[in-house]
Amino acid sequence: MSWISSLAPWQWALFASVPVGIVLLCFLKLRREPVEVPSTYLWSRTIEDLHVNSLLQRLRRSLLLFLQLLAVALAGIALFRPGIRGEASSQGRSVYLLDTSASMQSTDAPNGKTRFESAKEMILGRIEGMSDTETAMLVTFSDRPDTVQSFTSDRRRLREALQRVEVTNNPTDILGALKAADGLANPRRSSEVGNINDVQVADAMPADLLIFSDGSFQPVTEFSLGNLVPQYIAIGGKSHKNVAITAFSAERNIEQPSQVQAFATVVNLGSEPIETVATLAMDTEFLDAATVSLDPGEQTGLSFVIDNDEGVALRLSLDIKDDLAVDNVAYAGLSPLRNxxxxxxxxxxxxxxxxxxxxxxxxxxxxxxxxxxxxxxxxxxxxxxxxxxxxxxxxxxxxxxxxxxxxxxxxxxxxxxxxxxxxxxxxxxxxxxxxxxxxxxxxxxxxxxxxxxxxxxxxxxxxxxxxxxxxxxxxxxxxxxxxxxxxxxxxxxxxxxxxxxxxxxxxxxxxxxxxxxxxxxxxxxxxxxAGAAEATGSPSLRPGETVRVRLESAIADPKLRRVGDTTTRDLTPGPNGVIEIVGVDVPGNYRIEDGDRLADSFAINLFDRGESDLKVAPSVELGYEAVEAATGGIEQRREYWRWALMGVLGLLAAEWWVFSRRVG
Structure with missing residues (x-):
């Protein structure tokens, strides 16, 4: 049995005065002014209690007093948060690295949950099991790291930080998150190694490094764990079903610019054969469709030809329900032919x-x-x-x-x-x-x-x-x-x-x-x-990448809009007409418009085979060290303070029943 205090010392001192007050109230006699009314002759025992000869009286055996003191004692036990948890090795400091990349949207986790939801539940269990002397920090990573909560022992702050985290459509790069954790555990020096004046500017502070991920990132070789003690908690099921569009582009026929050619690559990255339909549409208008039948590991190419002189915003979708939906849709665009x-x-x-x-x-x-x-x-x-x-x-x-x-x-x-x-x-x-x-x-x-x-x-x-x-x-x-x-x-x-x-x-x-x-x-x-027509299509970028666009000086008020949405985002060109657009992580066709004029366009697509391949890595390589996936579940603290509070409520109910019978 382990105990976690929920109150500060001064709060415990205040709480200790509660049972003392209850006992004093039982010693005190109530001074009432006797008033004769006809009904009091029927209540002889009550009349006897009204006769007061002194301020204090002897403490009599009282069931009500016993129930009250017992309720206070149970409430105190509940505030100690009694519970049982497995004894796991701990450095007293934990760094939770939570993978928020696109593959964590896969729905192959237990109970039909996504990998991201399952990882958050595991981290929440760790947070609830922390003692007052333990501290933890939360770092998320996809294509870039984000320190959501720095080191703290406040479980409430950690829970709130975990609740704010959302999964992204971005690819995975864990190196930045590892560097954020490395800054705590491994001390830095003030100058180059070998310098006699070189001094260590910080003490080593070892920490447990817990990586909640499916392992869909490249091996990290140029990194030293040092005082970090890594543990890789693999998230995901053993079997999965996923078909992905890994490439999609459109271009105009150089000989016939009004003719648009679209090309796509579809891959079956699941563990079972699939048959589906790939549908090509422009906005909400159906254009063409093709049947796709693939065995596990196979891929196929698709091609479509349409006639269109205007701006083209194409959408290719697979009519299938698999574990990862974000790679079932792809986008491509072309600027319109114009004089x-x-x-x-x-x-x-x-x-x-x-x-x-x-x-x-x-x-x-x-x-x-x-x-x-x-x-x-x-x-x-x-x-x-x-x-x-x-x-x-x-x-x-x-x-x-x-x-x-x-x-x-x-x-x-x-x-x-x-x-x-x-x-x-x-x-x-x-x-x-x-x-x-x-x-x-x-x-x-x-x-x-x-x-x-x-x-x-x-x-x-x-x-x-x-x-x-x-x-x-x-x-x-x-x-x-x-x-x-x-x-x-x-x-x-x-x-x-x-x-x-x-x-x-x-x-x-x-x-x-x-x-x-x-x-x-x-x-x-x-x-x-002169910009009459672009033979090639709009550039395609991955979610989270910085989009760089050069606009003509005649563009006065550029706005960014995702095709299908009505909301716009104001853009500010730089001194050379260059715009850098960040934070675009939702797949789709995007247009840069100046009033009714189309200034430029681009598409956002996942197109990452590593994210679409939902196999869970059995181990990850960190600094030339292979870290095997944890085979067991995450140890969670089993707490009993809720049962103590239920006992308090039961005692209060019993006290009310006894009091009602005496008074009645």
Missing amino acids: VRVLVVTPGNTPLELGLATEKAAKICEAEFVLPSYLGSDAWVNRADAGTDDLVIFDRCQPKEMPLTNTFFIGSLPPADDDETTDDWNWGSEPSTVSLIDIDRTHPMMRFLELFSLLIFEGRSVVGPAGATELVAADAGAMLVIAPRDGFQDMVLGFEIISTDADGLTQTNTNWYAERSWPVFVLNVLRYL
């Missing part, structure tokens, strides 16, 4: 006019051609400051100041910046014959391009500012370079398409306009640099 406004400033460029007039380019582009003299007008100044164009192409000319939009310079350079702290564009070589030697095939501007058959009669290498990317390399240096500028992008081509000879006559400087790659390049310029 872009392009201003072309040129003395004359027929190949460029033809490239912008092709059937595909004309569907997504409204091009306006003006002469270089237009750059000296007030209309240009107002237009450049307003940023009304999606792209401005400067062919063999340059403005005095850069417009507030993306630009493409052909055979010319952007003007120098007045700010001396920034780099300017420069020519890297003298005009000469150019031979191309390499292109960056990974960049969207270079998709589906073959340029090595081009003839370029004269060109100069381009040197861009800091952060510039070389897209096409030649023997003379970089020939096509793109660089960021305060939320915009500028691209420079180091050779002219159409040039002018010494007599002022127009002549071609390259055969590019006669190649099949020329209209493809113009389409890439419209789609990537």
